[in-house]
Amino acid sequence: MCNVTKDNITEAFIRYMGPDTDPRLREVMTSLVRHLHAFAREVSLTHDEWQQGIGFLEQCGAISDAERHEFVLLSDVLGLSSLVDMLHNRPEGTSSSVLGPFHISVAPPLAVGGDLRGDFDAPVLLIEGVVKDPEGNPIPGATLDIWQTAPNGLYSSQDPEQDTYSFHGLQTVGADGYYGFTTVRPVEYQVPTDGPIGAFFAATGRHAWRPSHLHFIAEAEGFRPLVTEVFAADDPYLDQDTVFGVREDLVMRYQAMPAGSFPEAGFALSGKVAEEYLRVAFDLTLVPA
Amino acid sequence: MCNVTKDNITEAFIRYMGPDTDPRLREVMTSLVRHLHAFAREVSLTHDEWQQGIGFLEQCGAISDAERHEFVLLSDVLGLSSLVDMLHNRPEGTSSSVLGPFHISVAPPLAVGGDLRGDFDAPVLLIEGVVKDPEGNPIPGATLDIWQTAPNGLYSSQDPEQDTYSFHGLQTVGADGYYGFTTVRPVEYQVPTDGPIGAFFAATGRHAWRPSHLHFIAEAEGFRPLVTEVFAADDPYLDQDTVFGVREDLVMRYQAMPAGSFPEAGFALSGKVAEEYLRVAFDLTLVPA
Numbered sequence: 001m002c003n004v005t006k007d008n009i010t011e012a013f014i015r016y017m018g019p020d021t022d023p024r025l026r027e028v029m030t031s032l033v034r035h036l037h038a039f040a041r042e043v044s045l046t047h048d049e050w051q052q053g054i055g056f057l058e059q060c061g062a063i064s065d066a067e068r069h070e071f072v073l074l075s076d077v078l079g080l081s082s083l084v085d086m087l088h089n090r091p092e093g094t095s096s097s098v099l100g101p102f103h104i105s106v107a108p109p110l111a112v113g114g115d116l117r118g119d120f121d122a123p124v125l126l127i128e129g130v131v132k133d134p135e136g137n138p139i140p141g142a143t144l145d146i147w148q149t150a151p152n153g154l155y156s157s158q159d160p161e162q163d164t165y166s167f168h169g170l171q172t173v174g175a176d177g178y179y180g181f182t183t184v185r186p187v188e189y190q191v192p193t194d195g196p197i198g199a200f201f202a203a204t205g206r207h208a209w210r211p212s213h214l215h216f217i218a219e220a221e222g223f224r225p226l227v228t229e230v231f232a233a234d235d236p237y238l239d240q241d242t243v244f245g246v247r248e249d250l251v252m253r254y255q256a257m258p259a260g261s262f263p264e265a266g267f268a269l270s271g272k273v274a275e276e277y278l279r280v281a282f283d284l285t286l287v288p289a
Numbered sequence: 290m291c292n293v294t295k296d297n298i299t300e301a302f303i304r305y306m307g308p309d310t311d312p313r314l315r316e317v318m319t320s321l322v323r324h325l326h327a328f329a330r331e332v333s334l335t336h337d338e339w340q341q342g343i344g345f346l347e348q349c350g351a352i353s354d355a356e357r358h359e360f361v362l363l364s365d366v367l368g369l370s371s372l373v374d375m376l377h378n379r380p381e382g383t384s385s386s387v388l389g390p391f392h393i394s395v396a397p398p399l400a401v402g403g404d405l406r407g408d409f410d411a412p413v414l415l416i417e418g419v420v421k422d423p424e425g426n427p428i429p430g431a432t433l434d435i436w437q438t439a440p441n442g443l444y445s446s447q448d449p450e451q452d453t454y455s456f457h458g459l460q461t462v463g464a465d466g467y468y469g470f471t472t473v474r475p476v477e478y479q480v481p482t483d484g485p486i487g488a489f490f491a492a493t494g495r496h497a498w499r500p501s502h503l504h505f506i507a508e509a510e511g512f513r514p515l516v517t518e519v520f521a522a523d524d525p526y527l528d529q530d531t532v533f534g535v536r537e538d539l540v541m542r543y544q545a546m547p548a549g550s551f552p553e554a555g556f557a558l559s560g561k562v563a564e565e566y567l568r569v570a571f572d573l574t575l576v577p578a
Contacts, residue, residue, distance in 0.1 A: 003537035004530075006375040012533060013368045018494015025492055031332045033367055035324035040372050042320045049317065050364070050373045057360045061350015071346045075339070078322055079293075079302045083329050084339045086295040203314060205307015241293075244301060248292035 010037045059196040067157075069101050073197050076100075076243040077206075085227075086247075092134040093287035095247035097229040100215065102155040107145055110169030115268040116183040118166070122151045124262070124269060124277040125254070128180035131173050131218055131284045138177025139286060142220035145170050148186040149212070182269050185254065185278060186212045188237050201242075208242055211235035216284065223286040230282055255279045299326045348485040356446070358390050362486050365389075365532035366495075374516075375536075381423040382576035384536035386518040389504065391444040396434055399458030404557040405472040407455070411440045413551070413558060413566040414543070417469035420462050420507055420573045427466025428575060431509035434459050437475040438501070471558050474543065474567060475501045477526050490531075497531055500524035505573065512575035519571050544568045 004012055013033050017026055039045070060070040075081045076098060085096045110116065117124060131142040147168045149155055156162040173179050190208035193201060201208055213229040231238060231246055233253045238246055255278065262273035293301055302322050306315055328334070349359040364370045365387060374385045399405065406413060420431040436457045438444055445451040462468050479497035482490060490497055502518040520527060520535055522542045527535055544567065551562035 004371060004375075004533045004535055006372055006378075009368045009372050009375070009533055016493070016495050016529070016531075021493045028332050028334070028338065029493065031328050035328040035331075036367060036369055037372055039320050039324040040369060040376065042324075043317050044376055045317070045373050046377065047373055050370070054358070054360050054364060057346070058350070058353055058358075061347070061353050061360070064347055064350050069343070069347075071343050071350070075343065078325060079298045080325055080329060081339070082293060083295055083298050083326055084334050084336055086293075086298070087329065087333050088335065089295075204305070204310045204318065206305050240305070242305075244293045244298055246293055 006041070010034055013037075056196050056200075063195040068192070068195075070195050070197060072101060073191060073195075074200075076191070077197055077200065079244045082244040090224075090287045092285070093224070094218075094226060094228060094283075094285045095249050096227050097213075097245040097247060097250060098243055099217075099227050100229075100243075102157055103145070103147060103215065103217070104157070104165070104168050107147065107168040107170040108165045110146065110171045110181055111268070112171060112174060112178065112180060113267040113270075114169065114171065114181050116146070116148075116167050116169055116181060117269075120151055120184055122184035123275075124273050125183050125185050125280065126180065126257075126262070126267070126277060127183065127214070127280045127282065128178070129281055129283040130177045131179060131220065131286065132177055133223070134285055134287060138173075138175070139220045139223065140173065140175045140177060142173050142177065142218060142223075142286070143170060144173070144179050144284070145217040145219075146181070146215065148183065148214045149189055151184055151187060153187045153189040180267070182267060182273075183214075185232070186214050188212045188235060191242060206242060207240070209237045209240070210243060211237035211241050211246065213245070218284045218286055220286055222289055224289050226284065226286055228284070230280075252280045252282050255281075295330070299323055302326075345485050345489075352484040357481070357484075359484050359486060361390060362480060362484075363489075365480070366486055366489065368533045371533040379513075379576045381574070382513070383507075383515060383517060383572075383574045384538050385516050386502075386534040386536060386539060387532055388506075388516050389518075389532075391446055392434075392436060392504070392506070393446070393454070393457050396436065396457040396459040397454045399435065399460045399470055400557070401460060401463060401467065401469060402556040402559075403458065403460065403470050405435070405437075405456050405458055405470060406558075409440055409473055411473035412564075413562050414472050414474050414569065415469070415546075415551070415556070415566060416472065416503070416569045416571065417467070418570055418572040419466045420468060420509065420575065421466055422512070423574055423576060427462075427464070428509045428512065429462065429464045429466060431462050431466065431507060431512075431575065432459060433462070433468050433573075434506040434508075435470070435504065437472065437503045438478055440473055440476060442476045442478040469556070471556060471562075472503075474521070475503050477501045477524060480531060495531060496529070498526045498529070499532060500526035500530050500535065502534070507573045507575055509575055511578055513578050515573065515575055517573070519569070541569045541571050544570075 064070045156166040193208045213231045218226040353359045420428045445455040482497045502520045507515040546568045
């Protein structure tokens with residue numbers, strides 16, 4: 001290697017890895033560096049452009065902390081996060097979608113039929129469905145970790161006006177696999193644009209919007225955990241989610257239900273909703289582990 | 290794009306870029322994301338591995354500051370920095386090599402024949418040559434920005450014992466293109482291993498050593514600036530530079546010169562070096578801009 005050249009440097013990198021390197025790490029690093037070098041060769045990357053790229057990564061690092069994850073956002077807006085999700089999707093189960101940065105580790109329990117809407121002044125949305133296996137059998141005891149934006153477009157962790165657990169809940173289904181709760185319609189929002197990703201959007205003529213969605217993490221013993229989101233069919237940003245999260249089977253319809261038709265029992269809001277409301281039916285299919 | 294899939298997400302990314310995107314930025318981002326996605330598909334990158342990668346970048350960000358450039362080091366140890374250099378090398382000129390993080394913006398003037406060794410207790414090394422164009426004509430007025438390690442293996446910015454400008458100098462050549470100065474032999478050293486790059490070395494069985502070298506930035510009006518390093522033919526790390534900087538034409542021989550043969554005039558140390566000394570002859574060829 002006394003004469004590293006642009007033609008042998010990739011093989012030089014591969015040869016530098018020692019014999020005790022974990023085989024999977026070797027495989028990943030070999031592929032990563034082959035593609036990184038191929039990219040630089042393909043565009044004949046200049047020193048100035050390299051410098052801009054290094055500066056961009058340094059800016060991502062500088063704005064990041066325990067709350068702000070700019071590298072996750074970078075991966076999201078480049079489509080990498082969604083691609084990694086989809087690579088491991090199983091066609092017999094519900095599609096997964098991006099976790100995002102607003103999940104809370106320990107959400108408060110939400111009984112079946114419970115309410116997340118609280119005092120927020122927005123029409124009631126009833127969401128219900130069954131957690132089932134690929135054969136359609138219900139999965140008793142499955143848990144659903146649920147979170148979403150408030151009507152102002154903010155998650156609780158972004159919004160000093162909201163309680164920490166506002167629009168967060170953990171529901172455990174019974175023997176019939178049925179889940180159901182009331183909430184308000186989530187709204188579209190923009191990912192943070194005050195850092196380097198905002199500059200990237202500006203330079204490439206992209207917007208920062210995500211279509212409205214509701215997050216679920218579904219878990220059950222013996223099944224693969226499912227991290228997913230469900231979207232609204234009439235959302236203006238459905239076909240241009242800036243983090244590429246929309247999958248066909250995750251698009252749900254908001255059904256306008258007539259006044260007086262709210263279920264008479266089984267919901268915390270039963271007997272309290274006289275007006276029209278919205279309803280979404282969405283089953284979740286988990287794949288055995 | 291209501292149904293992003295693992296097969297169409299790369300094209301979705303490309304289509305998201307707006308019509309006013311700078312054409313070169315579009316070209317670079319298209320290639321970068323194609324390769325990034327191809328890498329993830331090729332190794333079927335898992336969510337856990339993605340998480341480790343994000344964590345690695347966050348650690349690089351956390352240890353970086355105005356003095357510490359971990360993303361540059363990452364690029365160096367992956368061979369990207371050297372590759373970018375080599376892509377723009379011109380065969381008729383001296384090869385370029387990595388700049389590294391120890392350059393100082395304004396080095397003090399060093400007269401032709403001047404001395405960088407000062408009071409350091411190590412054998413004298415005399416380096417001389419001509420700055421010339423590809424036809425062999427000298428380039429009058431060319432400048433050489435020179436820096437290197439002290440005998441303890443540290444650059445001045447790493448070493449509280451050294452003056453800021455220790456082993457840094459800026460020499461301007463005369464009409465004959467000749468440069469020459471005295472110094473001490475630079476020594477091999479390790480790149481920083483106390484951050485995530487150190488963990489990467491450990492996981493892949495790599496060392497952190499660079500062979501000894503002397504840095505030059507050569508500049509002259511009408512010519513492309515040349516950032517380069519010169520190496521010693523007998524260095525134990527010559528064929529395993531951890532940042533891939535060695536090029537065949539940058540390897541120089543340290544010639545042992547007999548006692549009493551030091552030039553009688555023209556050097557700051559003329560008349561002061563009675564013992565044996567080392568000599569290196571190294572011409573620098575600049576390519577017209």
